[in-house]
Every structure is written in structure tokens, then in C-alpha cells.
């Protein structure tokens with residue numbers, strides 16, 4: 327069931343310092359349609375300055391819009407002020423009111439809703455327990471660590487029982503180890519309280535662990551919406567592929583049974599639908615779909631070289647440029663003609679790999695993804 | 704080594720400043736308790752409580768003057784606060800056309816001697832029958848004090864920004880709730896600073912009070928001035944000390960009051 331719907335949203339900031347050459351400096355956000363389901367954990371990812379915070383503020387009612395509608399549960403709330411929308415937001419900084427105790431902070435929203443004191447105290451206790459902070463009721467924010475502050479901020483937002491919970495990079499000021507704890511906490515809270523959540527991040531790991539679905543944004547527009555897995559497996563543009571962490575992206579022509587790039591060539595299974603035409607675009611090769619099985623020792627590999635030419639053996643020869651061992655995985659950088667190719671695989675070699683070695687890289691053609699380059703009108 | 708020398712310098716500086724500010728009070732104290740103390744004698748001829756007795760004699764009207772002074776200063780400060788909060792909000796957080804000009808106009812009374820503004824006000828006040836009344840004096844005291852209050856509150860608002868209130872909105876707090884629960888506690892340091900100046904400046908107004916009060920509104924400086932200005936210097940000294948004490952007590956009381964408000968919020 328749809329919980330939140332954004333329709334035909336448009337908002338532009340007019341920067342008053344350079345009023346002459348407008349359109350150039352102005353930032354403009356435009357969202358034709360965005361539907362978020364009841365209870366969904368929805369992510370918004372994109373580079374800095376793409377309008378993520380602005381989008382959240384539009385939903386929250388903190389940012390006025392030029393055009394469009396915000397609808398919750400079928401009710402148009404575009405004209406309703408932020409404090410009456412029953413939407414809660416966790417900002418990048420915890421913003422705990424410094425003159426109030428943890429308990430007062432957590433129950434502030436309930437107090438505004440005129441819920442009586444005993445009930446407020448009860449709920450504060452429950453919520454603080456679920457964020458692992460029981461016993462902190464009477465502390466002041468200045469007596470908490472950064473991670474604890476952000477937990478209280480999250481508790482405060484949840485205690486409010488909002489229709490929609492918005493989170494704007496709530497972990498970005500925390501160190502990586504803490505981020506993982508917080509991720510688990512958020513997941514636990516989400517499954518417990520089942521609130522519809524929109525979460526902004528530019529951390530890919532956040533995206534894969536947290537989101538049911540997500541939207542990729544750039545320059546004020548949404549480029550693609552889908553589950554993290556769908557988007558990873560089927561990025562619509564080269565930009566999205568890069569954003570999802572793909573490193574092996576090549577430009578060139580796809581013919582019936584091969585891809586021909588500037589410096590590289592990959593054999594492909596028959597692309598019969600192409601019917602002797604070729605399409606122009608990109609191929610994306612996941613680094614985990616490549617594998618080095620053979621390194622050059624004496625003349626051993628020459629035999630395999632014959633195999634390379636055979637029709638259904640998918641491999642190419644390269645030179646090892648870099649090796650990184652990291653937690654049992656090998657991260658390899660390989661030179662294939664003059665292009666760099668990145669590989670992630672299990673370490674199954676008994677000896678150390680040597681830089682400059684000739685190696686044979688096998689690939690899985692069914693894992694290669696095409697992105698047709700569309701000429702923009 | 705270096706730290707020790709800098710510490711020494713700082714210590715000497717503090718002692719120096721303390722001496723400069725305490726010394727006049729020492730002299731004033733001696734003066735107020737003495738009879739016939741004149742240059743070049745190092746100590747007065749004899750001690751006497753005469754000056755202090757006069758100051759607190761019912762006929763001198765000192766107690767009434769103190770109450771009038773405090774009443775005027777407190778009401779002036781409250782009015783200033785009510786005016787400065789919206790003004791400080793506008794100047795501290797919003798951009799609008801003509802902001803610089805409005806800022807300049809608001810600060811004008813600090814730069815232009817208030818007496819000049821007072822001349823104009825006097826004419827107007829006669830029309831409204833406000834001269835020779837406490838209300839008239841109060842309104843006049845706003846002129847030299849309001850700019851300081853606005854300045855202090857503006858800085859507080861400027862540092863506050865919008866983020867705290869945005870957080871408040873996201874917890875369902877309307878405008879009034881946001882002001883009292885979120886904004887006001889952040890303004891307290893600015894309000895303390897502005898109110899202190901407002902009280903002290905109001906307490907020490909003389910010419911404005913004389914001009915507008917027409918001798919009918921008797922504040923402490925008004926009964927004190929004739930003695931300092933050539934009358935009995937012992938009494939003048941006693942009044943000066945009294946005046947300083949009242950100013951200090953007023954400041955401490957105000958500070959405690961605001962801090963207590965803040966702490967009460969902390970506890971309940």
C-alpha cells in the first residue's frame with residue numbers, strides 16, 4: 327500500500343548573490359513521481375549536492391516547493407505546516423536540546439502531542455531500552471558520547487510515532503565501527519516498529535544492508551528506483567554503474583558475438599536479437615565475476631592460449647599490476663592491453679603472486695551487463 | 704619557563720586592573736566616613752557616620768529614589784526585551800532589503816548623544832502629556848538602552864540559526880512552544896548581557912531624567928548629583944557607593960532570576 331506519494335515536485339533555489347546569470351547557478355530539484363510503500367525502508371543515495379536533503383525537507387514541510395504535491399495516506403499535505411504533518415526527522419547532527427535531559431528530549435514530541443506525563447515516562451523508558459540506553463534518562467546531552475547522542479536522537483524521532491520517519495545521513499559523523507552498530511540498531515528498530523522510513527546516505531554499504539528499495543539521485547533528479555540488488559544487477563546508466571561500485575566499465579560496440587572497445591575485446595555468447603546490427607554503449611563487468619586461475623610458469627600457459635581461441639572458452643591474457651590481500655580476498659589490478667581491469671576473488675594460490683606476471687583471466691559472459699548509450703535529444 | 708613568565712604578566716595585569724577599579728572605592732569609602740579630608744593630608748582628621756546618616760534619613764528620600772530608579776530600570780528592561788526579541792530575530796536570521804539601513808538606525812542612539820533625540824521627543828511628549836511622568840521617563844530611557852539589547856539578542860539569534868527550530872517542528876512544536884522550549888534557553892546569555900547593560904545604563908541616566916521628568920520623577924542620580932557637583936562630598940561619596948551597590952545587586956538578582964528559569968527547565 328502506498329504511504330507517501332510525491333507528484334510533480336519542482337523547487338529551485340535562486341541564489342541572490344548572482345542574480346544576473348540565473349539559470350546557471352541555480353539548483354533545481356524535479357521529481358515527477360515517487361511512491362513509497364507502507365512500512366518500507368526506502369533509501370535515497372547520490373553525490374553531495376544532488377538535492378537529497380532538499381528532498382527530505384520537502385517531504386518534511388521544512389522546504390516550500392514551487393510546484394507539485396506531497397500526499398500521505400491519500401491526503402494532500404502540501405499546504406500543511408511541518409509541525410502538523412506528523413513526520414519526524416533525524417538530522418546529520420543529533421540536535422539534542424542541551425537544556426533538557428535525555429528523557430525530556432525523547433518525550434518532547436509526546437509532550438507537544440499533549441500525552442500525559444506518566445505515559446510519556448513509560449514510553450521514554452521503553453524506547454531508550456530499545457536503543458540500548460536504559461539508565462541514561464536523567465543525563466544531559468553534554469554527558470553523552472557522539473554515538474549515544476545519535477541514538478537518543480533516533481529514539482526521540484521514533485517515540486514521536488511519526489507517519490513517516492526521515493533520516494538525513496544520521497551516521498555520517500560517526501566512526502566506521504560505530505556505523506555498523508548503528509546500522510544493526512536501525513534494522514532492529516525498523517523491524518520492531520515498522521515505520522515507513524526514508525534514509526539518505528552516500529555510503530554504499532548503508533544502501534545494501536538497509537534498504538528495501540532506493541532511489542539514485544543526481545543533479546536534482548531521480549535516475550533509477552529499485553531494490554539495491556536490482557539496481558546493482560541492472561544499472562540504467564554508466565553513471566549509476568559507477569555509483570554502485572563497478573570499476574570495469576568499457577565503452578564500445580556490441581556485435582552479435584563480441585564486444586569491441588577501444589583497446590579491449592570480449593567474446594560474448596550469441597546476441598541473436600542483434601541480427602548483425604551492432605549497438606553502441608557500455609559493458610559493465612563485475613569484478614567478482616572475473617577469476618584468475620592460471621599464472622605463467624615456464625611455458626605452461628601457452629597450451630591454454632590455444633584454448634583462448636576456442637569458441638566457448640571466455641578468457642583473456644593480462645599482466646598483473648597490483649595485488650592486495652584483504653581479509654582472505656584478493657584484490658587484483660590487471661592490465662589488459664592498455665586498460666585497467668579490477669578483480670576480486672578468493673585467494674587460492676599457494677605462492678605469492680608477482681607483479682608483472684602474465685596471467686590468464688577467465689570471465690563469465692552471462693554476468694556482463696550492457697548499457698546502451700542513448701543519444702539525448 | 705615561557706608559561707611562567709606569561710602567567711606572571713597576566714597576574715600583574717589582573718592586579719593592576721583590580722587596583723584601578725578598587726582604588727576609587729577605597730577613596731570613596733574613606734571619604735564617606737570622614738570629616739574634613741582635604742589635599743594634601745593622607746588621612747582624614749576624624750571619622751564620622753554623618754554622611755551615611757544623612758543618606759538614610761527619611762527626609763532625604765533616598766529609599767524612594769532607589770525604588771523609583773529600580774522600577775524605571777526594570778520596566779525599561781522588560782520593554783526592551785519585548786522589542787528586542789522580534790527585532791533581534793529579524794536582524795539575526797533573515798535577509799531583507801534595507802537591513803543595513805535599519806541596523807544603522809537602530810544603533811543610532813549609541814552614536815548620537817541621546818540628548819539630541821530627547822529634544823525632539825520632549826516636544827512630542829508635551830503633546831501627549833507624558834512629561835513629568837514616570838511613564839515618560841521610562842519611554843525616554845528606552846532610547847539609549849534598546850540598541851544594546853537589540854545588539855545582544857541579534858547575536859544570539861544569529862548563532863542560533865534555524866536548525867534547532869527545524870528539529871522542534873519535526874517533533875510537532877508550534878511557534879509558541881518552540882519559542883519557550885527551544886529558542887528562549889538559547890537566547891538567555893544574550894538576554895543576560897543585554898539586560899545588564901539596559902539596567903546599568905538606565906540606572907545612571909541623569910540629564911534625560913531631569914529633562915523629561917521635570918524634577919517630578921526623582922531617581923537616585925537626581926538626588927546624588929547635587930552632592931557630587933560641589934555639595935557635601937562625604938554625602939556624595941556615600942551616594943556613589945550606594946549607587947554602585949544597587950547596580951551590582953540588580954545585576955546579580957537578574958542573573959540569578961534568568962539562570963533559575965533556565966535551571967527549572969532543566970529539572971522538571
Ligand SMILES: Nc1ncnc2c1ncn2[C@@H]1O[C@H](COP(=O)(O)OP(=O)(O)OP(=O)(O)O)[C@@H](O)[C@H]1O
Nearest residue numbers: 339340341353373374375376377378379380381528
Ligand atoms: N537554502 C538554500 N539556498 C540556496 N541553495 C541551496 C540551499 N540549500 C541547498 N542549496 C543548494 O541546493 C543543492 C542541493 O543541496 P542539498 O543540501 O539538498 O544537497 P545534498 O544532496 O543533501 O548534499 P550532501 O550530500 O552534501 O548533504 C546544493 O547545490 C546547494 O548548494
Ligand SMILES: [Mg+2]
Nearest residue numbers: 378379380494
Ligand atoms: Mg545533505
